[in-house]
Amino acid sequence: MKKERVVVAMSGGVDSSVAAALLKKQDWEVIGITMCFNLPDSSGRRPTCCGIQGIEDARSVAHKLGIRHYVLNLQKVLFKKVIEDFCLEYLKGRTPNPCIRCNQYIKFDALLKKALSLGAKYLATGHYARIRKTQNYLLQKARDIKKDQSYFLYRLRQGQLRHILFPLGDYTKDEVRRLARDFDLPTAQKLASQEICFLPNTDYRGFLKTRIATDIKPGLIIDKEGNILGQHKGIPFYTIGQRQGLGIAKGYPLYVTKIEVKTNRIFVGKKEDVFKKEFLVKTPHFIAKPEKNKIALGVRIRYNHQEASAKLRIYKNKIKIEFSKSQFAITPGQSAVFYDKNIVIGGGIIDKVLD
Amino acid sequence: MKRVYLDYAATTPCDPEVIKAIEPYFFDKFGNPSSIHAEGQEAKKAIEDSRQTLATFLGAKPEEIIFTSGGTESNNFAIEGVAFALQNKGNHIITTAIEHHAVAEPAKFLEKRGFKVTFVGVDKYGLVDLIDIKQAITDKTILISVMHANNEIGTIQPIEEIGKIARESDIYFHSDAVQTVGHIPVNVNELGVDLLSLSAHKFYGPKGIGALYIRKGTRIERFLHGGDQERGRRASTHNTPGIVGLAKAIEICQSKMTDETKFQVLLRDRIIKGIQDKISEVYLNGHPTKRLPNNVNFSIKYIEGESILLNLDMLGIAASTGSACTSSSLEPSHVLLAIGLSPEIAHGSLRLTLGRWIEEQDIDYLLEHLPVVVEKLRAMSPLYEKK
Numbered sequence: 001m002k003k004e005r006v007v008v009a010m011s012g013g014v015d016s017s018v019a020a021a022l023l024k025k026q027d028w029e030v031i032g033i034t035m036c037f038n039l040p041d042s043s044g045r046r047p048t049c050c051g052i053q054g055i056e057d058a059r060s061v062a063h064k065l066g067i068r069h070y071v072l073n074l075q076k077v078l079f080k081k082v083i084e085d086f087c088l089e090y091l092k093g094r095t096p097n098p099c100i101r102c103n104q105y106i107k108f109d110a111l112l113k114k115a116l117s118l119g120a121k122y123l124a125t126g127h128y129a130r131i132r133k134t135q136n137y138l139l140q141k142a143r144d145i146k147k148d149q150s151y152f153l154y155r156l157r158q159g160q161l162r163h164i165l166f167p168l169g170d171y172t173k174d175e176v177r178r179l180a181r182d183f184d185l186p187t188a189q190k191l192a193s194q195e196i197c198f199l200p201n202t203d204y205r206g207f208l209k210t211r212i213a214t215d216i217k218p219g220l221i222i223d224k225e226g227n228i229l230g231q232h233k234g235i236p237f238y239t240i241g242q243r244q245g246l247g248i249a250k251g252y253p254l255y256v257t258k259i260e261v262k263t264n265r266i267f268v269g270k271k272e273d274v275f276k277k278e279f280l281v282k283t284p285h286f287i288a289k290p291e292k293n294k295i296a297l298g299v300r301i302r303y304n305h306q307e308a309s310a311k312l313r314i315y316k317n318k319i320k321i322e323f324s325k326s327q328f329a330i331t332p333g334q335s336a337v338f339y340d341k342n343i344v345i346g347g348g349i350i351d352k353v354l355d
Numbered sequence: 356m357k358r359v360y361l362d363y364a365a366t367t368p369c370d371p372e373v374i375k376a377i378e379p380y381f382f383d384k385f386g387n388p389s390s391i392h393a394e395g396q397e398a399k400k401a402i403e404d405s406r407q408t409l410a411t412f413l414g415a416k417p418e419e420i421i422f423t424s425g426g427t428e429s430n431n432f433a434i435e436g437v438a439f440a441l442q443n444k445g446n447h448i449i450t451t452a453i454e455h456h457a458v459a460e461p462a463k464f465l466e467k468r469g470f471k472v473t474f475v476g477v478d479k480y481g482l483v484d485l486i487d488i489k490q491a492i493t494d495k496t497i498l499i500s501v502m503h504a505n506n507e508i509g510t511i512q513p514i515e516e517i518g519k520i521a522r523e524s525d526i527y528f529h530s531d532a533v534q535t536v537g538h539i540p541v542n543v544n545e546l547g548v549d550l551l552s553l554s555a556h557k558f559y560g561p562k563g564i565g566a567l568y569i570r571k572g573t574r575i576e577r578f579l580h581g582g583d584q585e586r587g588r589r590a591s592t593h594n595t596p597g598i599v600g601l602a603k604a605i606e607i608c609q610s611k612m613t614d615e616t617k618f619q620v621l622l623r624d625r626i627i628k629g630i631q632d633k634i635s636e637v638y639l640n641g642h643p644t645k646r647l648p649n650n651v652n653f654s655i656k657y658i659e660g661e662s663i664l665l666n667l668d669m670l671g672i673a674a675s676t677g678s679a680c681t682s683s684s685l686e687p688s689h690v691l692l693a694i695g696l697s698p699e700i701a702h703g704s705l706r707l708t709l710g711r712w713i714e715e716q717d718i719d720y721l722l723e724h725l726p727v728v729v730e731k732l733r734a735m736s737p738l739y740e741k742k
Contacts, residue, residue, distance in 0.1 A: 070665055117662050117735055118669065
């Protein structure tokens with residue numbers, strides 16, 4: 001019987017390397033593809049996951065496994081769909097999550113189409129998440145709850161989910177590291193990369209300066225009583241809950257509580273002022289749409305947020321969410337993702353925090 | 356799995372006879388040709404015999420041949436060497452918009468060093484207009500560099516005529532002949548060149564060896580500084596096996612050229628006709644007749660060349676979208692843009708290049724599978740609507 005073909009998105013990191021090795025062992029015809037974005041490398045810094053080093057590492061893993069390996073340049077679509085939005089969102093006083101858009105538009109759209117055009121049945125990645133086929137496809141948290149990456153994947157549609165494999169969903173990170181050693185993969189010892197791949201040295205502020213410097217204007221920092229406390233360097237350089245870099249000394253620590261684009265002002269306050277309960281999300285997307293419009297679910301408001309229970313009220317183009325307990329730094333631009341235990345129900349982009 | 360290699364312009368396999376000729380120079384005849392003893396003399400003789408072989412082939416004198424590490428070095432050497440030797444005389448260089456990067460990049464490097472470079476455009480077939488060359492000449496012009504045939508679209512330039520223009524104006528003339536040497540006749544006197552680059556791995560010789568022809572009396576700055584090899588123009592211990600292999604390869608090409616050309620033109624035209632018959636909305640790039648015997652280059656509308664390439668690869672067919680040296684960059688080929696293609700169409704280009712071990716049935720295999728791949732990709736393309 002002819003083997004079925006699967007494309008593995010190989011970044012050169014441990015996870016996608018092991019994903020490829022597992023599929024190869026399961027007797028798929030595996031093709032490795034590494035995306036290349038030709039991004040400016042800030043000199044001397046350690047290479048980011050999608051940099052040249054990543055391509056070389058992916059290639060050496062592919063050679064070791066004896067699989068085909070191609071490098072595809074997806075720079076244009078990355079700029080159009082991810083980087084432009086990334087900059088624009090910051091200008092609007094929001095804090096975007098580019099990884100979510102990358103999954104939505106690059107990995108599981110542009111790259112998925114390439115994979116299908118190569119006659120592959122699936123595109124596999126090294127994400128920690130699981131897909132379960134019921135009547136529809138469901139997205140589920142990974143077995144390793146500490147590593148779970150389902151948050152980044154909530155915008156996937158049925159047409160995408162049916163062509164995706166997450167071979168690592170049932171493994172813990174420790175097991176994956178062990179597998180990398182057992183498979184004797186050249187990337188077994190590599191450190192995890194947590195940063196956003198197109199930001200050299202995780203410096204998003206420096207990146208914005210090189211791209212949208214002229215649109216960035218300094219403005220005032222005020223407290224909720226309206227007292228002027230100082231000057232900010234431009235809205236894009238701040239995020240809700242930020243404490244560092246405000247340059248103001250008060251008797252107690254100050255946090256960014258609100259960013260107001262219209263007046264180019266940044267509000268600061270005490271830590272307790274950053275805790276909020278209610279907010280709206282826009283552009284909602286459901287993988288498993290609830291039947292009722294009012295529902296209680298677990299909600300995560302950023303990747304490293306401890307899921308908290310909330311009541312949702314679903315409207316046509318927005319959702320109102322009310323946490324049972326106030327949460328720190330509900331941040332416009334970030335995504336709120338809804339969970340029913342292990343299942344990803346859906347999510348949306350945080351639009352407005354209600355007082 | 357069956358493999359059909361249709362990328363001879365990227366590189367060729369080393370002819371088994373070449374491999375046989377080289378073999379003794381790794382162990383038995385390993386000497387350093389610059390050494391005085393018998394071992395050195397033996398190697399020296401092999402090199403000088405090889406130089407004579409290549410010189411004869413090109414219609415040149417042996418002392419006009421400098422062995423280099425390949426096409427890129429030869430081009431860099433020619434352009435930078437002449438520029439630095441003549442910088443007191445002038446600072447203007449003329450070349451074309453469709454040169455290989457190995458010419459275009461040294462020219463751009465010189466631009467940063469205060470030289471002026473004119474990149475002359477080409478017509479829709481990729482041909483340079485002699486009038487454009489004439490008009491670009493100034494009293495500061497010290498070098499004209501025009502490739503013999505283009506590596507992507509195969510168009511062969513009117514080198515003899517450009518040579519005459521250069522001679523009349525007393526300007527040095529260089530031609531990058533990496534794509535032609537070994538495939539069509541190349542005679543430095545008929546072409547009227549002062550400098551000419553070639554590379555062995557493009558004509559069934561080994562990689563890492565090439566040569567630069569430098570007409571006697573041409574002023575040129577030395578390239579690699581070190582020992583006195585190659586009359587002090589290019590230091591570095593000679594690559595004896597490479598040089599012997601280059602000469603053997605050129606000998607074989609010379610003896611087979613007439614037959615090979617005839618056969619390749621036959622197959623080439625069969626591919627061109629086959630593609631035009633079986634696939635709609637395809638455009639042949641390059642000149643219909645003034646082209647290399649082994650080059651086919653098509654733009655296939657609505658799909659990306661890269662996708663065709665990967666699909667063909669999985670069917671066992673090795674093809675290319677253009678130059679192998681830029682295959683990981685996303686920019687559409689500068690050659691295809693220069694002949695007037697829009698960036699979208701330039702993205703859908705496919706280059707098939709033939710060589711010594713291509714057989715009729717390889718072309719059957721290609722013509723059987725390529726239309727299916729194109730059909731499949733077009734069905735997935737948002738740009739394509741079935742007519």
